[in-house]
Amino acid sequence: MKLLSLCLFAASALAAPSTIPRFRRGHSRIVGGTDARPGQFPYQLSFQDITFGNNIHFCGAIVYTPDTMITAGHCVDGENYDNPQNLRIVAGDYNLATDDGTEQARDVTLIIQHEDFNYNYGWENDIALLKVGVALTFDKYVSGVTLPAQGQVFTGNGIVSGWGTLTHGGQTPDILQYVSVPIVTDSACRDSYGASDIYDSMICAGEVGKDSCQAATSTLQESNGSQNKIVGGTYARPGQFPFQLGFYDTHSTPDEFVCGAIIYHNDTMITSGGCVRYFDHNNPDSLVVGAGDLNLVLDEETEQWRKVIRIISHDGFDPDTHENDIALLKIDRPFDLNEYVSGVTLPGKGQIFSGNSFVSGWGTLSSGGSGPLVLQYVSVPMFSDETCRSAYDSNGAFLGWKIKDYMICAGEDGKDTCSGDGGGPMICGDYLCGITSWGVGCGDARYPGVYTKVSYFVDWIHDNE
Missing domain, CATH: 2.40.10.10 (Trypsin-like serine proteases)
Incomplete structure (x- = not known):
């Protein structure tokens, strides 16, 4: 990130x-x-x-x-x-x-x-x-x-x-x-x-x-957004993250990988507000999402492709502070759910998570590095908001004020999300606890990655799905 x-x-x-x-x-x-x-x-x-x-x-x-x-x-x-x-x-x-x-x-x-x-x-x-x-x-x-x-x-x-x-x-x-x-x-x-x-x-x-x-x-x-990879990660197995989506802009030749996204229902996807800020929300005619994908260049016969027909961003999203960094994508027809394509489980309203979480995506291996072909994932420890604010203030970034109660911080030296992972999932146990949002550098122990706290937005998701 x-x-x-x-x-x-x-x-x-x-x-x-x-x-x-x-x-x-x-x-x-x-x-x-x-x-x-x-x-x-x-x-x-x-x-x-x-x-x-x-x-x-x-x-x-x-x-x-x-x-x-x-x-x-x-x-x-x-x-x-x-x-x-x-x-x-x-x-x-x-x-x-x-x-x-x-x-x-x-x-x-x-x-x-x-x-x-x-x-x-x-x-x-x-x-x-x-x-x-x-x-x-x-x-x-x-x-x-x-x-x-x-x-x-x-x-x-x-x-x-x-x-x-x-x-x-x-x-x-x-x-x-x-x-x-x-x-x-x-x-x-x-x-x-x-x-x-x-x-x-x-x-x-x-x-x-x-x-x-x-x-x-x-x-x-x-850089903020495209064609990068999980830092310190491992290759995912087919079907291991069936809710993971790739999000593409077809106006580019070849199609440009924009961000990650997450299947919630078979016709409703979740991503970050930053991933969709430049697209026409009512007529995003160039956007498609791909489910069931593992290797971006191979036809694995598990992929399903759908056009995005509507984008719903949170009214309070601020691209400068990353507040309320969440959006929904509606597609032209539902996904066929199977072992490679299925929805994620939302947490309870206000549910708190601690310990380690899994993050996944096709983002870069390192800050400024190249992206992988195969989906990656890594386990990262979560931090309290106070610890995260202190980290962002004490290491010269002076950005502790940006860490809000509806964000989650996670990562350690050499393990993190990076550019291109934005909009992808953070999984805690069986629940979607976070959405990859922002950070400084990638895999830098001084600056953990920052994620949108999904439990804060459960009502918003239900109201807009």
């Missing part, structure tokens, strides 16, 4: 440095990326020059608050900061070549560039704020990003997004792109670029064929 936070605007690839600064103005694209879904990155902005009415995209930017945006210092170097002319940001955009009906354009009225940024002497302090004259209206396509704590350190993989080129000097895309890139240590990055070029205020990330490129000045986030 990963905590979703803004940690950088412009990711530097671990590769031989180009003689052309990678974030100069110019039309370019994410390298090795994938088409984003509408609303997948609601904080992503297109920063445009509208001189002569040409609406030229030259940099990315990020929504922070409705009237304050964040971008790179080099994107605004040389502009009239107090009275910028012909500059605008566009929020809610997906395809730059078409009117998606979700865009909000705002004129930039003030630029605040970091006072210690110098375009000619390195890229230290490469940050600026943009103020707009009319505040953005937040909705499912436009919303602000969460800042990390001062000095917070990130490892593993990050996700970068933008409309930059596919290759150095190549063509630009119309559709927003994103890619997952491994974050590299400062020492490794300095070995590649030279010690004098990499400052403590920078993050390096990238691998061969995956990177951000010109005009893709963008957000870098810790």
Whole structure:
């Protein structure tokens, strides 16, 4: 599991440095990326020059608050900061070549560039704020990003997004792109670029064929969600977790594994609110769930596939704090229940669990690692809320306030859920006691994984099933 936070605007690839600064103005694209879904990155902005009415995209930017945006210092170097002319940001955009009906354009009225940024002497302090004259209206396509704590350190993989080129000097895309890139240590990055070029205020990330490129000045986030695996786990047996589901987006080619989910009744599934936040709840036409699956690439003749026709998220779900992180999925026709496909048992209202639990999923083996083909599971010890709050406060994350009474903490060194396990089950005895929700890192003894406490939401499930 990963905590979703803004940690950088412009990711530097671990590769031989180009003689052309990678974030100069110019039309370019994410390298090795994938088409984003509408609303997948609601904080992503297109920063445009509208001189002569040409609406030229030259940099990315990020929504922070409705009237304050964040971008790179080099994107605004040389502009009239107090009275910028012909500059605008566009929020809610997906395809730059078409009117998606979700865009909000705002004129930039003030630029605040970091006072210690110098375009000619390195890229230290490469940050600026943009103020707009009319505040953005937040909705499912436009919303602000969460800042990390001062000095917070990130490892593993990050996700970068933008409309930059596919290759150095190549063509630009119309559709927003994103890619997952491994974050590299400062020492490794300095070995590649030279010690004098990499400052403590920078993050390096990238691998061969995956990177951000010109005009893709963008957000870098810790990964949260897809194609990852249980840490420290064991291969599951066929039918061992008959309530385990895989949750897919068929708009991607091939189908994109999104999250885990859980069979409750033959026509009602349970998952996390975070897994479905970007999808149309009344018409999720691209989503399918697969039951009875063990190996994601083999036809085991036990699988059953159903279309998701409706999503019901908890009204109180907050993607920033992970409160009320639960949702139901309704499918087009019931599953045929058998030894490989069956529902889970809900706990009693307010039921308390202790000791060890089992978590399962197809998430990554490690933070930033690759995903498995075969379903994994692992036993993890549960912690009291007080112990969990103390852990998240005492190790520099300062996130103890996020641990609510309706959450469960569990995990130990080298045993945890990870990215891609979200929405999957935590099983205590015969009961569904938790839903994989969030955490910091994967398998880090300092930060146990955090799960939605199902016994707190029994009435909500019954009222909405």
